[in-house]
Amino acid sequence: MVRAVVGEEHQLQSAEDRLFKSNVSAQIGLVIGKISPALDRAFVFDLITAPPNDAAQPPCSLLETPAKDDKRRGSKPRSQSQIDSSSLDIDCDWVAEHARQVSRMLLGGMNVVGIFIWASESAFKNSSLKIWQTVNRVAEAAPVFDCDVKERLIIHISYSPRRWTCRNCLLGSSFNSTSLRPCDFKMGKVLASLQTFKCTYNFEMRLPIFCETASQGNTLKDVLHNGISQHAMELKGARAIIDGHLELEEQTYSPNGIHKVEMLLPFAKDLITEACGGKEIVGAVVFSGSICSFSYLSPKESVSQAIEDIKGDIIMSLRSRLDIICDEADADIGSTVEGETAASSEIFSDKSLPQAVLHLLRKPCGLVFPRRVLIPWLADSFICDYLQPSETFEVLKDHFRELLSIETLADTSKILEPEVESSIKITKSFWDATASSQPSSKPVDQSRPRSDYDSKQSAKPTTSYASTAIAVLLLALLVGLVIFILDKRSSVA
Structure with a gap:
């Protein structure tokens, strides 16, 4: 059971600044890190925002329940009750597909360990079931190899009020009051100690x-x-x-x-x-x-x-x-x-x-x-991608832009191709x-x-096996010929 979570300070603060500058009311993405059952803790390396879906729509948006007298009063600033009734609309299938493709790019010890939500406190609370369903879909699409851990992380970055919280999500077939449990969350220098x-x-x-x-x-x-x-x-x-x-x-x-x-x-x-x-x-x-x-x-x-x-x-x-x-x-x-x-x-x-x-x-x-190529990522760590024989590094730039929201790839001279x-x-x-x-x-x-x-x-090549078979055949013929000659001589005598 994960009781404490430590996040990479530099990456998470950069993600927070990026979200505040985006001026969006809701956002969703993946949490990249590692869950260690032996230590009862998890480590977060980075947050990756989910891209727009095929219809160019954001995978997470804010749903608001209009007040009954909106038509009579016309458009007015939202009341506190309207803000509190808002909830999140999440494209679970798209987020799961994003997790599936990103998980291919991660090396050993790095996994998709959950999701993050950028939303107000009220919208997050009003969407607990939808968020839990999304985490389960992500876990199915990006499983951790040969691991019995039935939990994932949900990191909530709230802008109203502004704060970070983390919950341990228990995977399963039904949602109840114990499915989301709060856990300690702090930031530190995680990547430097790997x-x-x-x-x-x-x-x-x-x-x-x-x-x-x-x-x-x-x-x-x-x-x-x-x-x-x-x-x-x-x-x-x-x-x-x-x-x-x-x-x-x-x-x-x-x-x-x-x-x-x-x-x-x-x-x-x-x-x-x-x-x-x-x-x-x-x-x-x-x-x-x-x-x-x-x-x-x-x-x-x-x-x-x-x-x-x-x-x-x-x-x-x-x-x-x-x-x-x-x-x-x-x-x-x-x-x-x-x-x-x-x-x-x-x-x-x-x-x-x-x-x-x-x-x-x-x-x-x-x-x-496809061959695996290694691309410098965070600190001294690598991330990977796969190229077909006819593909070039230009394909990598498209993958990184679509899946990781990285517009400019690192110097291609630093990309490693170590595989036969x-x-x-x-x-x-x-x-x-x-x-x-x-x-x-x-x-x-x-x-x-x-x-x-x-x-x-x-x-x-299997030429040696063919040569052996031919040699055995010739030897059998020779032995047969010798036996035939000796038998003929004994009959004449």
């Missing part, structure tokens, strides 16, 4: 394509979604090496500098090998690449939390990229000629490939995943599928971190 952890994580997933009767969810989207979920389970049991030393619970780290993290993966089952044993496989999806992950640890949190945040960041980053290519696929399929069916693999372009039914594809194909390109290869022949599942001639120790060398070794 500890930074960085991990370059190389991965390779080999996912089976089953025959039509074996699985109903056999699109590339389904296969990748299941594969990422399976990989999340494997990663959950991983240990970490920090700055060359095995992770220790009691170990402390300086907030200065970036601490290097390497993951030690446990032994895992090979899905393709298992599928081959059941003779249900008709192909394979080989998904490999590199992820640059960051996590930010708040003061007094244990180092194990930083490792959990990195694991969550890796999986959420993969899911975000899958969502991006699936969104493009939906748009591409929606633009096809009416009457065409997705059953025909010929209509799928590179963009719409995620919706393709894999066992209907007639030839091997591939797809490049992630790709998806779909094979259709049984030989390619089984060959990709065979262990290499030199066993790989999976108790150590996966390195770039391991990725290159796993990406070698």
Whole structure:
């Protein structure tokens, strides 16, 4: 249960000044920060105002209940009773969609932890149910990875009277008097005390394509979604090496500098090998690449939390990229000629490939995943975005303007592109599928971190397997010939 909230003083005061200068009577936005159940407190890094919706209307506005005698008296200044009866009209769906897209841009240890409301005291009190519903929608759209925390924050910035208050919102299916609880709120220097952890994580997933009767969810989207979920389970049991030393619970780290993290993966089952044993496989999806992950640890949190945040960041980053290519696929399929069916693999372009039914594809194909780029944000922290192979940094400027209300992007020379390109290869022949599942001639120790060398070794062509098969065949023929000659000589004798 969150009992105290500490906000970054500089960012929150800047947000307050910006809101007062806007001259709007109501505003809504997202709270970016971190909830720490172990400490019973939360940290707020920044407030991000929700942009206008598709109809160019503000997502939050003030509703006023007119007095009964307005028509007879004409327009007059609002009375105190009219002011007290005002409430908020909030576009919950739009705020939730904004939260979903912003959450993709946050690194480990940074999350959408609630909403802020800029409104009068009376309007806020008269809209408790609507605000609670909005927080629940935001929590659904931007969940915190593998976290059982059922609470979010509501920060109210009141201009009449002028003050800050914070409430802990309990998520659930019904609203009651205990759904919104006040908590202590203060400002301080939060960002300067954050500890930074960085991990370059190389991965390779080999996912089976089953025959039509074996699985109903056999699109590339389904296969990748299941594969990422399976990989999340494997990663959950991983240990970490920090700055060359095995992770220790009691170990402390300086907030200065970036601490290097390497993951030690446990032994895992090979899905393709298992599928081959059941003779249900008709192909394979080989998904490999590199992820640059960051996590930010708040003061007094244990180092194990930083490792959990990195694991969550890796999986959420993969899911975000899958969502991006699936969104493009939906748009591409929606633009096809009416009457065409997705059953025909010929209509799928590179963009719409995620919706393709894999066992209907007639030839091997591939797809490049969006790459993560890192942009300097608050203090020494980064925020991220994703670029398709054909996109440039100009796209980042549009994203930041629309989602974060940042008109000018930082110097593009400071934008980092640390990742190796992630790709998806779909094979259709049984030989390619089984060959990709065979262990290499030199066993790989999976108790150590996966390195770039391991990725290159796993990406070698399957020519060696073909050579081995041919050699075995020639040896069998030679042995048979020798046996035949010896048998013939014994019969003659």
